[in-house]
Amino acid sequence: MLFVVVLSVAMAVGAIAYIARLFVRDHKIDTRGRDIRVLVEDVRHVGTNDSGSVTIAYRLSWIEGGEARYVEGRETLLARRVPLVRKGCEVDIRYLDDDHLSFVFDA
Known part of the structure; x- marks a missing residue:
């Protein structure tokens, strides 16, 4: 019984920490990132979840400083x-x- 309680608490703490990490990541991108227009070199479907979201793998390119x-x-x-x-x-x-990085879409 103790094992189940400890495992449940560890999973809950892990989930909360992961969500907090995502919020911190997004905040850093929003406050310190810069806007760039990029070319999509390649994109492919990786997976779909039940909430209607799609995971893609991408390769992007842009010219910066002549390179x-x-x-x-x-x-x-x-x-x-x-x-x-x-x-x-x-x-x-x-x-x-x-x-x-994060993709920027008009509302």
Whole structure:
């Protein structure tokens, strides 16, 4: 019984810590990031969840200081946003570093 209680508490604390980490990440991107217009070099569907969100893997590029920059990653988007991120399209992102970026969509 004690094991179940300890495991439950550990899982709850872990879930709360993960959600807090996501909020901190988004806050850093919003406050310290910069807006960049990027070209979608490649995008592919990775998975879908029950809430209507789609996870994509992407490769983006842009020119900065006369050099081409590239970034790859995964992002979970609302299903209605996925058609806006197609290969060959330009999209806006908020960029902090290669591990911290977010797609920017008009409301």
